[in-house]
Amino acid sequence: xxxxxxxxxxxxxxxxxxxxxxxxxxxxxxxxxxxxxxxxxxxxxxxxxxxxxxxxxxxxxxxxxxxxxxxxxxxxxxxxxxxxxxxxxxxxxxxxxxxxxxxxxxxxxxxxxxx
Amino acid sequence: xxxxxxxxxxxxxxxxxxxxxxxxxxxxxxxxxxxxxxxxxxxxxxxxxxxxxxxxxxxxxxxxxxxxxxxxxxxxxxxxxxxxxxxxxxxxxxxxxxxxxxxxxxxxxxxx
Numbered sequence: 231x232x233x234x235x236x237x238x239x240x241x242x243x244x245x246x247x248x249x250x251x252x253x254x255x256x257x258x259x260x261x262x263x264x265x266x267x268x269x270x271x272x273x274x275x276x277x278x279x280x281x282x283x284x285x286x287x288x289x290x291x292x293x294x295x296x297x298x299x300x301x302x303x304x305x306x307x308x309x310x311x312x313x314x315x316x317x318x319x320x321x322x323x324x325x326x327x328x329x330x331x332x333x334x335x336x337x338x339x340x341x342x343x344x345x
Numbered sequence: 346x347x348x349x350x351x352x353x354x355x356x357x358x359x360x361x362x363x364x365x366x367x368x369x370x371x372x373x374x375x376x377x378x379x380x381x382x383x384x385x386x387x388x389x390x391x392x393x394x395x396x397x398x399x400x401x402x403x404x405x406x407x408x409x410x411x412x413x414x415x416x417x418x419x420x421x422x423x424x425x426x427x428x429x430x431x432x433x434x435x436x437x438x439x440x441x442x443x444x445x446x447x448x449x450x451x452x453x454x455x456x457x
Contacts, residue, residue: 236388263444272349272434272447273389286444320388322445333379334436334445336389 232257234323234337242343243311251306251340253321261285261327262304263334264296265320273320279304280327308342316344347372347439351448358425359456366420366451368435373413379445380409380420381434389434393420425455 235254243249255262261280265273275288279298293309302323308315318341322334348371358364370378376397381389393409395402395418401410408421418435432452436445 234388265445265447270449272436272449273445275444275446278444288444318386322389332377333391333394335391336381338388341386 234321234335236321236337236340238340239338240341242345244345245311245313247311248307248309249311249342251319251342252303253306253337254303255323256335259323259325260302261324262298262302263322263324264304264306265322267318267320267339269317276306278327285327311344313344316342347437347446349435349437349446349448351435351451353451354449355452357454357456360425360427362425363421363423364425364453366422366433366453368418368420368448370416370418370437372437373416375413375437377438378411378418379436381436383432383434383450427455427457429453429455
């Protein structure tokens with residue numbers, strides 16, 4: 231069974247650029263959630279995808295967008311990058327969007343630095 | 346809106362000590378609570394998931410308890426080791442789905 235994978239590991243961009251981060255969910259999981267973790271803080275929920283549809287969104291502006299593909303992998307896109315977007319971006323997968331027994335499994339994260 | 350608080354923010358103990366990490370949450374209508382470990386610059390490793398119907402969950406030297414009525418969970422680490430040094434995060438889901446709200450974590454250092 232393959233765990234959650236994310237790419238790239240690290241990324242450096244400049245203000246105003248656009249970035250795409252990728253996540254492959256764990257085998258058998260159809261739900262992917264994205265989180266942003268600033269240094270020294272707990273992760274903050276960005277949004278969740280379930281069966282290729284957005285299924286909940288946190289307090290992030292529209293320049294944060296996502297996709298989920300038929301194989302349940304997912305992308306996080308951020309447009310017009312700002313310095314405050316520098317963070318560790320974490321992807322989590324789970325068997326379903328709200329099942330009470332669902333444990334969420336996280337990937338290793340992508341470290342984004344915006345200069 | 347769920348809010349999660351963790352105390353203490355940092356903890357330094359000598360090797361071999363038993364210790365307790367605390368987590369409190371505001372919305373007690375949760376159906377589970379999850380504890381994670383995070384090494385510096387790394388992703389989250391799930392340690393324990395406690396269902397709302399359970400009061401405790403154990404894995405090796407780790408024991409997590411959940412008291413929904415008081416909005417509290419504790420993570421007990423027995424016979425701590427230097428390899429336990431990491432940040433420990435608790436997370437509670439929103440009642441409307443599986444979106445997790447995290448505390449800011451407890452940074453644990455176990456000194457040899």
